[in-house]
Amino acid sequence: MRAVVYRGPNDLRLETVPVPRIGPEDLLVRVAVCGVCPTDIKKIQYGTLPPPRIFGHETAGTIVRAGSRVRQFKVGERVALHHHVPCLECHACRHHAFAQCAQYKRTGITAGFEPAGGGYAEYVRVMPFVLPGVVRIPARNSFLEGAMLEPVNTVLKAVKRLALLRGDKVLVAGQGPIGLMFTRLLALQGTRVVATDLLSTRLELAREFGAAAVYRPESKVQPHASSFTFHALRFTHPASRITDCTLTTLVHQLTRGRGLDAAVIAVPSDSVVREAQAMVRGAGQVLLFSHTRRGDQTPLDLATVCVDEKDLIGSYSADFRLQAEVARLVFTRKLDARRLITHRFPLDQTAAAIELASHPTAESLKIVVAQGFGEKSG
Numbered sequence: 001m002r003a004v005v006y007r008g009p010n011d012l013r014l015e016t017v018p019v020p021r022i023g024p025e026d027l028l029v030r031v032a033v034c035g036v037c038p039t040d041i042k043k044i045q046y047g048t049l050p051p052p053r054i055f056g057h058e059t060a061g062t063i064v065r066a067g068s069r070v071r072q073f074k075v076g077e078r079v080a081l082h083h084h085v086p087c088l089e090c091h092a093c094r095h096h097a098f099a100q101c102a103q104y105k106r107t108g109i110t111a112g113f114e115p116a117g118g119g120y121a122e123y124v125r126v127m128p129f130v131l132p133g134v135v136r137i138p139a140r141n142s143f144l145e146g147a148m149l150e151p152v153n154t155v156l157k158a159v160k161r162l163a164l165l166r167g168d169k170v171l172v173a174g175q176g177p178i179g180l181m182f183t184r185l186l187a188l189q190g191t192r193v194v195a196t197d198l199l200s201t202r203l204e205l206a207r208e209f210g211a212a213a214v215y216r217p218e219s220k221v222q223p224h225a226s227s228f229t230f231h232a233l234r235f236t237h238p239a240s241r242i243t244d245c246t247l248t249t250l251v252h253q254l255t256r257g258r259g260l261d262a263a264v265i266a267v268p269s270d271s272v273v274r275e276a277q278a279m280v281r282g283a284g285q286v287l288l289f290s291h292t293r294r295g296d297q298t299p300l301d302l303a304t305v306c307v308d309e310k311d312l313i314g315s316y317s318a319d320f321r322l323q324a325e326v327a328r329l330v331f332t333r334k335l336d337a338r339r340l341i342t343h344r345f346p347l348d349q350t351a352a353a354i355e356l357a358s359h360p361t362a363e364s365l366k367i368v369v370a371q372g373f374g375e376k377s378g
C-alpha cells in the first residue's frame with residue numbers, strides 16, 4: 001500500500017509499505033479521511049520523535065477486516081478512530097487525568113513502524129485497547145465529519161474545565177479551526193463569546209458560529225505573526241459604534257467594568273496570555289490551548305494567580321468519556337464541522353497539506369488528507 005513515511009525533520013516520503021497484518025483482536029481500516037493536526041506538524045517539522053513513522057491521527061474510514069475475536073464491529077462499517085484510550089483504572093485515571101495515563105500515552109493505531117497514528121496511509125491497524133474509542137459514523141454523515149471527532153473532543157474537554165455560567169463573557173483569542181470550535185461550543189452552552197482574530201474571514205465564521213462580538217486588530221501586523229499583542233492595537237467592532245479603541249477598553253465596556261469570566265488562548269502568543277490575565281475578573285480563568293512548545297521562559301505576574309485568584313489552566317488531548325457527547329454534537333451538526341474543512345489533499349500531496357496547515361491563508365481553516373473511498377460530497 002502507499003503511505004507517507006516520516007524519515008526525519010521535514011522529510012516526508014510517499015513509499016510503498018506492507019498492508020499492516022492484524023491479530024485476532026484487531027481491526028484493519030481503509031482510511032478515507034485524516035485531518036492535519038498541529039501536534040503532528042510540530043513533530044514533523046521539529047523532528048521531536050525518531051523516524052521512521054507514519055503520522056496522522058484524526059482518522060475516519062471503513063472496516064475492511066476484523067480479527068476472529070472481534071465481536072463489536074463488522075466489516076463494511078464506517079468508523080471514526082481514536083488513537084488514544086485511557087485504562088480508566090490507574091492513579092491518573094482515578095483522578096480523571098486521562099491524558100496522563102500510561103496506556104493513554106500509547107498509540108493504538110498504526111500503518112507500520114513505531115505506532116504514530118498511521119492516517120497518512122491507505123490502511124491502518126487498530127489495536128484492541130483503542131477499540132472502545134471507535135465510533136460508527138451514521139449513514140447521513142461523511143467521513144470528513146467523522147475525522148473531526150478527535151479535535152472536537154479536545155475542545156469540549158477544555159470547555160468543561162471552565163467553570164462558566166450562562167451569560168458569562170469569554171474571550172476566545174484566535175479563530176483558527178480550534179478557536180472556532182471553542183466559539184461554537186461555548187455559544188451552544190449560553191456563553192457570550194468575544195472572538196478575536198487577525199483575519200476577517202475567520203471572524204465572519206465566528207459570528208455565524210455564535211460569537212456575541214468579534215474583533216479584529218486594526219494593524220499593519222502580518223496575519224501570520226504569531227506574537228502580536230492586543231495591547232498596542234486598535235480594534236473595530238463592525239456591529240457597534242465602538243471603534244478605534246483597545247481590546248481592554250472594549251472588554252471594560254462589554255462587561256461594565258467587571259472583566260471577562262474566562263479567556264481561551266488558542267494562539268501561541270505569550271503576550272496575549274498576559275493581556276488576557278489582565279482582562280479577566282478576579283477568580284476568573286485563563287485557559288491555554290496552544291502553548292505546546294516547551295522551554296519558553298515567560299514572565300508572568302504570579303500575584304494575579306495568588307491574590308486575584310485568576311486561575312491559569314491548560315488542557316491537552318481528548319477525554320474518552322466525552323466521546324458520545326462529541327459524536328452527538330458533530331453528527332447532529334449542532335457543531336457543523338463541515339464548515340471548518342476548507343482543503344482536501346490526496347495522499348500523495350500530504351506534505352503540501354502540512355505546508356498549508358502550517359502557513360494558513362485567509363481562506364484556509366481545517367485541512368485534511370482525503371482518499372475519498374465512498375466519500376459523500378457533504
Ligand SMILES: [Zn+2]
Pocket residue numbers: 037038039057058150151
Ligand atoms: Zn489532533
Ligand SMILES: [Zn+2]
Pocket residue numbers: 086087088089090091092093101102103104
Ligand atoms: Zn489509566
